[in-house]
Amino acid sequence: MNDIMSSFRWANDGISPISVTQEYILPPEKRPNLTTVTSSQSISIPIIDMNNENEMTLVHEIAKACEEFGFFVLINHGISQELCYNVLDVITKFFNLPHEEKSQLLSNRVMDDGKIYRHHLIDPLTKKEVGMWSETLFHTWHPVEVGFIQKLPQNPSHFREVIASYAKEIGPLMDQLLSLISQGFGLSKDYLQTRLEENPQYTAQANYSPPSPNPELTLGLQPHSDKKVLSIILQDQGITGLHVLKDQQWIAIDPIPASLFVNVADQLQVLSNDKYTSVYHRVVNNNVKERASYATFCGLNKDGLVSPIQELIDLQHPPLHPKYYYGDFLKFHRQKQNTITQKLFSGQTTTFSLSVTKFTHPPIFRHPKLNFLIPKKSKLLIPSYHAPTLSFPLSPVF
Ligand SMILES: O=C(O)CCC(=O)C(=O)O
Numbered sequence: 298m299n300d301i302m303s304s305f306r307w308a309n310d311g312i313s314p315i316s317v318t319q320e321y322i323l324p325p326e327k328r329p330n331l332t333t334v335t336s337s338q339s340i341s342i343p344i345i346d347m348n349n350e351n352e353m354t355l356v357h358e359i360a361k362a363c364e365e366f367g368f369f370v371l372i373n374h375g376i377s378q379e380l381c382y383n384v385l386d387v388i389t390k391f392f393n394l395p396h397e398e399k400s401q402l403l404s405n406r407v408m409d410d411g412k413i414y415r416h417h418l419i420d421p422l423t424k425k426e427v428g429m430w431s432e433t434l435f436h437t438w439h440p441v442e443v444g445f446i447q448k449l450p451q452n453p454s455h456f457r458e459v460i461a462s463y464a465k466e467i468g469p470l471m472d473q474l475l476s477l478i479s480q481g482f483g484l485s486k487d488y489l490q491t492r493l494e495e496n497p498q499y500t501a502q503a504n505y506s507p508p509s510p511n512p513e514l515t516l517g518l519q520p521h522s523d524k525k526v527l528s529i530i531l532q533d534q535g536i537t538g539l540h541v542l543k544d545q546q547w548i549a550i551d552p553i554p555a556s557l558f559v560n561v562a563d564q565l566q567v568l569s570n571d572k573y574t575s576v577y578h579r580v581v582n583n584n585v586k587e588r589a590s591y592a593t594f595c596g597l598n599k600d601g602l603v604s605p606i607q608e609l610i611d612l613q614h615p616p617l618h619p620k621y622y623y624g625d626f627l628k629f630h631r632q633k634q635n636t637i638t639q640k641l642f643s644g645q646t647t648t649f650s651l652s653v654t655k656f657t658h659p660p661i662f663r664h665p666k667l668n669f670l671i672p673k674k675s676k677l678l679i680p681s682y683h684a685p686t687l688s689f690p691l692s693p694v695f
């Protein structure tokens with residue numbers, strides 16, 4: 298335990314024993330409230346068995362899961378258990394490197410290839426950053442030609458090799474899922490792949506949390522939705538940490554042996570014209586065991602044009618999102634969003650317990666000025682958020 302603890306010191310002052318110092322203590326309304334969480338074993342969450350020979354059955358099961366839950370658990374996905382174990386093992390070993398070695402790789406930017414980043418949220422009251430009780434390593438995982446492997450850590454020695462092997466396996470699985478989802482929309486098998494191929498981005502995030510001395514006060518990752526099209530998460534088999542929000546209730550996704558967790562992300566919600574929901578999720582800590590996970594994402598890059606799929610639009614289903622360049626969203630996303638939100642909601646009775654970046658989930662705004670936000674449908678919002686009744690002064694530009 299002590300070794301694990303000391304490995305996390307960089308995120309503190311590097312000297313004193315790890316403890317939940319002020320910089321990690323969440324404001325009361327952002328705390329995980331673990332006693333109110335439901336276990337995934339007590340409700341029926343969608344489990345998709347990829348061994349099913351009948352492709353149309355898979356198409357329907359996945360479409361139903363994306364529509365009703367925004368996520369599903371994948372079993373018999375074809376990636377060996379040994380490889381999955383090795384991925385989490387090298388990640389754990391990497392994050393357990395001595396403070397001095399890891400501190401060389403620290404970055405202030407989330408999307409810095411091969412660098413460690415510590416996520417945080419802003420306390421709305423004090424405006425101070427509160428660090429997540431975790432460290433993350435971000436990198437590109439495809440294609441090999443972009444040389445992503447060279448940017449990965451060299452310690453532990455087989456880190457690059459293991460991640461490269463996993464990337465090789467996850468690529469075809471991602472393609473297969475995109476194909477099944479395309480068919481679920483009634484489109485050709487290659488619809489989504491073709492659309493992504495124009496401006497693709499394949500990124501990954503390795504996550505690591507040491508045990509937290511007080512899991513009620515900290516979070517591994519704050520509630521968020523993923524920004525791309527699809528995410529596949531390999532989570533630690535030993536410990537539950539991933540929670541998803543369903544019907545305003547947090548559900549703990551207890552890891553099923555040899556499974557992968559797949560979730561709809563923002564771009565897919567927009568593409569589906571809100572047929573599918575980009576699911577909110579978070580990672581909680583525990584005080585017993587360290588936890589690692591590895592998330593791989595696919596989606597459109599900054600030059601990609603995101604918009605509802607034309608074939609899903611008709612009189613009964615008008616487009617719910619404007620077309621926008623993902624890069625414009627990112628620029629907007631990084632602005633001082635507090636100001637924008639306050640302007641929009643001044644005089645409205647609303648409680649924001651989400652950080653404002655979540656509020657833009659998925660982005661709805663006028664393009665290209667990016668100066669107007671519309672709140673999302675209430676089903677997407679977390680429990681303490683009450684959507685204000687806003688009349689849209691401007692309709693989105695299409
Ligand atoms: O650690 C997990 O299970 C989830 C990770 C996650 O949500 C992410 O990396 O975006």
Ligand SMILES: [Fe+2]
Nearest residue numbers: 521522523578
């Ligand atoms: Fe995520």
